[in-house]
Amino acid sequence: MTIPMARPSTGTAELKQIQAVFKSGWLGEGHVTELFEKALGEFTGARHIVAVNTGTSALHLALHALGAGPGDEVVLPSMTFVSDPQAVLMCGARPVFCDIEENTLNVDPHKIKPLLTPKTRAVMPTDFAGLPCDVRAIRRAIGRSDIKIIRDASHSFGSKIKGKPVGIRAGEDATCFSFDPIKNLTCGEGGAILVKTASAAARLRSQKMLGIIRSTWQSFSKKKVEDRRVVQHGFRYHMSNINAAIGLAQLQQFAAFAEKRQKLAVLYDELLQPLPDITLFKRDYAAVVPFMYIIRVAARERDNLISFLVANGVHAGLRYFPCHLQPFFKHAGAALPVTEQLAQEMLSIPLYHGMRESQVHAVAALIKKFFS
């Protein structure tokens, strides 16, 4: 038996869309990218969406567009992917790591305030494992309107806030998604930025295309003389038709993907709940589309359990290592007690759309065996 921790769910529907792109003769950013942006808009309820090539570039571009630059500080959780502090550094700004809440695993709004300085330009919370963070509580805790909030929604595509999919309705200045291979929705590689105004979106469109005023596709499809003026500092972050085609096919199947992930997480809850050695992170899976399934076990047992699972063909591990403990960032700030404690106790076990219920039973049975 081998059960991976995560796996993409791509198949014939995605291949069919890619084939259509090949036939069209236009592989780079183009009409399918536009269709994908439109479909994302319909799904999330956002009016202004810019597709890019990775979640990391989405975060970088959002920070850059909202004005983060040299001398600025950005407050963010340490319990996230290293893309977040690296994106801050790409702007020349400084990451300031904040502790998380023990139950939600999201940044603790109450711990943000003491970290704010006149240099704070933005706060960048992550919707960890798929649970949307409370942006309104973060805004209240900040109490300053000059600080921007960028939601890193890389894990929470499809999760709901007050009955509506994560988008840009909760007071964020930008929301960023990642569509890398194992995310709730994948483009192979990809990302997207949701912003509030058409003018912000227009700026992002040129910034993701090296600062050129019109993309090659825009000039070509409108059959105008190409306007290739470079009007600002920009990056090479556009999303190709091929990646957008994968995303488009995935979106059409997303309801089933989400339901399956939710069902598997509920099953894990049921099977693991009775085990006294495990603490569950309880979520309302009617609203949360889980990106990962995480359990909490005593620090003295955690690594032994990982070895036991791996020896039995089940891929399990911590998955997200606190950024402030990474060699490159370890001098960046103060101790974060909750993050550090949880990093010794958290354990991510397999969860992906293609996983079978029998595999969830098998993983749970192994965990039970370990503790008995």
Ligand SMILES: Cc1ncc(COP(=O)(O)O)c(C=O)c1O
């Ligand atoms: C929380 C978080 N933010 C950002 C990213 C970056 O996304 P990408 O891999 O698409 O660059 C990831 C990817 O794993 C992530 O988990």
